[in-house]
Amino acid sequence: MVAVAVRQPSSVVGSLRLRDVLSQLSLGRQDVSEASGLVNNVVSQLIQAIRSKDGTFNSIERLGAGSYYERVKTSEPNEFDIMLVMPVARLQLDESDDTGAYYYLTFKRNPKEKHLLEFLDEDGKLSAFKMLQALREIIKREVKHIKHAEVTVKRKKAGSPAITLEIKHSTTEISVDIILTLEVQQSWPPSTQDGLKIEQWLGTKVRRDFRNKSIYLVAKQNKEEKVLRGNTWRLSFSHIEKAMINNHGQSKTCCESDGPKCCRKACLKLLKYLLERLKMEHTKELEKICSYHVKTAFFHSCAMWPNDTDWHLGDLDHCFQKYLSYFLDCLRKSELPHFFIPKYNLLSQQDKASSNFLSRKINNQLNNRFPIFQESYCKQCL
DNA sequence: AGGAGCTACACGAG
DNA sequence: CTCGTGTAGCTCCT
Numbered sequence: 001m002v003a004v005a006v007r008q009p010s011s012v013v014g015s016l017r018l019r020d021v022l023s024q025l026s027l028g029r030q031d032v033s034e035a036s037g038l039v040n041n042v043v044s045q046l047i048q049a050i051r052s053k054d055g056t057f058n059s060i061e062r063l064g065a066g067s068y069y070e071r072v073k074t075s076e077p078n079e080f081d082i083m084l085v086m087p088v089a090r091l092q093l094d095e096s097d098d099t100g101a102y103y104y105l106t107f108k109r110n111p112k113e114k115h116l117l118e119f120l121d122e123d124g125k126l127s128a129f130k131m132l133q134a135l136r137e138i139i140k141r142e143v144k145h146i147k148h149a150e151v152t153v154k155r156k157k158a159g160s161p162a163i164t165l166e167i168k169h170s171t172t173e174i175s176v177d178i179i180l181t182l183e184v185q186q187s188w189p190p191s192t193q194d195g196l197k198i199e200q201w202l203g204t205k206v207r208r209d210f211r212n213k214s215i216y217l218v219a220k221q222n223k224e225e226k227v228l229r230g231n232t233w234r235l236s237f238s239h240i241e242k243a244m245i246n247n248h249g250q251s252k253t254c255c256e257s258d259g260p261k262c263c264r265k266a267c268l269k270l271l272k273y274l275l276e277r278l279k280m281e282h283t284k285e286l287e288k289i290c291s292y293h294v295k296t297a298f299f300h301s302c303a304m305w306p307n308d309t310d311w312h313l314g315d316l317d318h319c320f321q322k323y324l325s326y327f328l329d330c331l332r333k334s335e336l337p338h339f340f341i342p343k344y345n346l347l348s349q350q351d352k353a354s355s356n357f358l359s360r361k362i363n364n365q366l367n368n369r370f371p372i373f374q375e376s377y378c379k380q381c382l
Numbered sequence: 383a384g385g386a387g388c389t390a391c392a393c394g395a396g
Numbered sequence: 397c398t399c400g401t402g403t404a405g406c407t408c409c410t
Contacts, residue, residue: 029392029403036404064405071390071405246390246406256389 018316021373022266025074025273035077035174038149038167043082043176049142050084050135056115057135060084065179065238067272067291070245072265074273078174081162083181083238084135085216088113091126091184093215096232099344100191102222103233105182121231128161128219129230135180136163159221161234181236182217189215189235195340196240201250201306210240237340244299250308262311267323268298277372278361288354293346297327299339324366331359 043062051058066081067073089112093103105126111117119130136153143151143165154164154175162177188211198207220234245265253259271294279286301323305311311319330336330347334355338344347355365372 026392032392033403040404069405 016369016374018266018270018320018373021273021370022270022316025269027073027075027077032077034172035080038169038172039080039082039174039176041148042146042151042165042167043178045146046139046142046178047084049145050138053138054115056118057084057086057138060086063181063239065242066177070242072245072269072272074269074276078172080174080176081179081238082176083179083216083218083236085181085183087183087185088116089184090186091182091217093189095189095191097222099222100189100341101235101338101344102220103189103217103235104231105217105233121229123231125231126233127231128221128233132161132163132180132219135178139163139165139178159223161218161220179236180219182233183214184217185214187211191341191343192235195338195342197303198244201303202244202247203250210243213239235341240340241295241299244302248302250306254308260308261313262308263313263316263319264298264302264311266313266316267301267311267320268295270320271298271323271327274362274365274370274372275358278358278365281372282357282361285357286354288351289358293330293336294327296336296339296346297330298323300337301326324362328359328362331355331362 047060047062050060061084063083063085064081065083066079068077068080073079090108092106092108094106096102096104106124107116107126116126119127119134121127121130136156140153143153148169150168152166152168154166157164162179165176165178167174167176192211196207196210198210216236216239217233218236220232221230222232222234245268248264249255249259249262251259254262255265272291275286275289275291275294279289304326305322332355334347334349334352335345336347338346
């Protein structure tokens with residue numbers, strides 16, 4: 001009786017059950033076991049080699065990041081993000097542009113970490129390019145010694161913070177992004193002051209705790225720069241994002257075995273999947289849009305609808321629609337503020353064509369009961 | 383470093 | 397659908 005009243009009329013999506021779509025997206029136990037085994041073996045061996053090398057990287061720690069470790073990976077465990085976190089005592093951050101996300105790094109005094117001196121460029125700025133290159137060389141040398149799987153290092157992408165590995169073993173193909181990350185224990189820069197608006201959602205204490213955590217910087221070059229000099233770094237909040245997704249409830253017990261079940265992660269998974277599928281069909285047109293846009297819109301949605309009751313598992317269709325409508329708004333306006341750096345727009349005017357294109361495609365899906373969700377899932381197409 | 387204890391999740395049985 | 401079980405990952409402890 002109650003169950004009938006609670007069940008959605010599915011006005012949004014007609015006869016399509018989002019629950020059924022969602023169940024197609026979960027990772028198989030066997031696949032996870034196989035993939036994690038391979039990845040963990042390879043990464044452990046690499047870390048051992050990187051640490052033992054010459055002292056440069058001997059203090060790195062491993063941190064799983066991104067969708068696999070946030071448990072919102074869809075379809076297959078075939079992409080892993082691993083941050084190699086390197087503590088640095090003191091750094092001076094100077095904004096490299098007006099985004100508030102990209103910085104030049106210098107040492108106020110001589111660094112405690114003497115081995116970092118060799119990575120300074122002519123101006124005394126820490127060179128992301130040089131550090132990444134050194135790490136890349138160690139990894140390239142070490143993968144040759146890996147026996148239990150076929151591991152190759154993919155070609156360098158300009159300005160990318162990642163060293164991408166490809167692991168092949170029988171029928172499995174996995175890509176692992178290794179991301180060199182600097183960790184500095186100092187207060188967050190001014191550009192983040194008005195970001196992370198989670199007071200209503202996770203609370204003021206949680207916000208304070210987050211902002212007391214270290215700053216992470218990754219070796220990412222700013223594309224706006226006229227010449228890629230390889231000496232800018234970008235703030236990364238992967239550690240905070242992971243903490244928010246894995247502990248996403250307003251109440252402590254949200255989604256725990258004896259607590260209320262919410263559909264926040266379900267919504268994120270669905271929109272991630274929708275974008276993935278659309279990107280497969282329209283690779284070129286959607287070049288500028290990535291899963292981080294979806295994730296950012298997700299955090300804004302969580303902040304806008306902070307209550308666990310706003311995300312009842314039984315209201316999946318309705319919740320997904322609200323989240324989707326907000327994302328469409330962002331696309332139409334070509335305005336999506338970085339969740340931690342509000343003045344930094346992730347959908348700049350140059351991306352307007354992509355934004356408009358995606359907005360049209362999503363509207364089309366919405367008005368036709370998501371045909372792309374109903375096509376049978378094909379592994380080879382991924 | 384290694385392990386105990388915990389959680390989230392997939393999945394099979396009923 | 398609900399429940400029990402097994403596994404990966406994480407935290408905390410020594």
